[in-house]
Amino acid sequence: MNVPEEEQTAFEIGVVVPKRSANEENEDCDCVGVLVDEFRKAGLIVERVQGIADEFIKLAAPLETLGRAAAELQLRKRTHIGMDLQFEWEEVQAFVRQPDGSLFSWCERFHCYHHLIYGIVNKSQSTVTLKFEGNEYHWKAGENIVQKLESEDFVKQVFPLHDEVKRKNLLKSWALHWWNLTNQPIDEIYSYFGTKIAIYFAFLGMFTQWMLFPAAFAIALQLIDFGSLRLLVLPVFFIGIILWAVIFSQFWKRKNSALLARFGLTAFYILSIQHFTRVCGKISVKLIKRENNETTEKRADSLVYKVFGLYFMQSYIGIFYHALLHRNFLTLRQVLIQRLLVSQVFENLLENTLPYLKYSYKKYRVRDKKKREKGSSTRKIQFTTRVEKEYMKSSYSASIGEELEDGLFDDFLELALQFGMIMMFACAFPLAFAFAALNNITEIKTDALKLLTMFKRPVPRAATTIGAWLNIFQDLFIFQFLIVLSICTNCALLVWLYDQEGNWSIEPGLAAILVMEHILLLIKFGVSRFVPEEPAWVRASRVKNATQAQDMCSKQLLRTICVGKKVFGVVREGERGE
Incomplete structure (x- = not known):
């Protein structure tokens, strides 16, 4: 051997x-x-x-x-x-x-x-x-x-x-490497953290790279005076955004297939919403425990679907009111700014400072306990062993509890809600893409630092993919629902916007927007025909491996038959000799 x-x-x-x-x-x-x-x-x-x-x-x-x-x-x-x-x-x-x-x-x-x-x-x-x-x-x-x-x-x-050698290498080449803002060492991340975390950062990096185009477009709309053409700018932006989302989604499918092949795999209002959705999440956990799911992975997927639905409805119900019923575009923009800036900034601060505060409090309790045991002492107690420091760090767990899901639940949820917000109300606030791109660039680095320095090394999950989030980001939500919903909501926004300003009469404007809507829906469902979900090398590799396996099995079967035939012949000869 x-x-x-x-x-x-x-x-x-x-x-x-x-x-x-x-x-x-x-x-x-x-x-x-x-x-x-x-x-x-x-x-x-x-x-x-x-x-x-x-x-x-x-x-x-x-x-x-x-x-x-x-x-x-x-x-x-x-x-x-x-x-x-x-x-x-x-x-x-x-x-x-x-x-x-x-x-x-x-x-x-x-x-x-x-x-x-x-x-x-x-x-x-x-x-x-x-x-x-x-x-x-x-x-x-x-x-x-x-x-x-x-x-x-x-x-x-x-x-x-944590493996100190690999952890320091990742800090140097990934978390603290600011020259390449979106490029990441995915293979090293996979080897150190596992498939689910690697897929998350691959999606976040690709999503951020692709968002630079609509972000630049949105900034141009904000800075340039288009004069008499300004009435055509929003429809052009809307069409470009829908095409961008459809093509991005299809190319993410291709990249995800390639990765799996390589792996073998207001502030008070916002705080109230976040508290309410966490409570709903905990209720969902209790409901999941009563379900008869076969495996832990299926229980986790069921939890993701239920809690995501609750978060989605709770996060967007007020925005839909301003967009579709109240038709107050100024208030709608203010709400979007509030949710994109205040909410995401608050969440980033919370998820990065709270683990450090918990860690500091645990160290304080240990020091205080030791001082009481030894009596009054002015000498400061120092933590010198790295393993003890890691033990006092928080686990990478979800806000609804760590029994079924790890911290990726909150990270994926944040991305899904962000994508829906910037897509469904793109015409009302194009600059949202620029804010989202800036937030995601920061998110890549802060999430990397969080995993490498603020938390214990995450326990790897048994699932070989990202489970229910794979459906939400790939097959179910982005493809089949969210882009279609974005086409409908943005067309409705354009109708009411032009009707309010009086520059178009509602009849020809509505007809033009309805035609545009149908064309975009046809494009959305037709792009998948031209851009395959798998790269050619993945399909070729799968066919080659299947052929090699079939050849090997065939040769082994023939070899077994030949050996059996020889043994059978020897037995027959022996019987004749007798």
């Missing part, structure tokens, strides 16, 4: 346990000592770190340990012939490596770690008594030691650790 080159081993999992008092002597069957020994027996590399308030066990795994865990999990991986086959460590050379050259993705490695950590059981026939500072824990035969200690609140948390 040709073993692959040993990959660089880094500590990727942290286990938090209580810190022993200084005046306590070592005792037999020490709980932490037994736990460390069991981790080592499982093939893990272990390092114990003493923090200020707790002790931390850092875990790493050699490549062979991960490989054998993947084989035990019957993990299916892509092979060089294009088929997904069950992983075998002895046939490791047959499997395709990740874009960064590693054998396993972050999601695969995390599941291997989980299998190793939660696969440690008491193989003896008797109960083992574990001791720690006068407390006893009875580890029964066949019982998992980590689950046992978690149930006793001895193991406080098992969480992913």
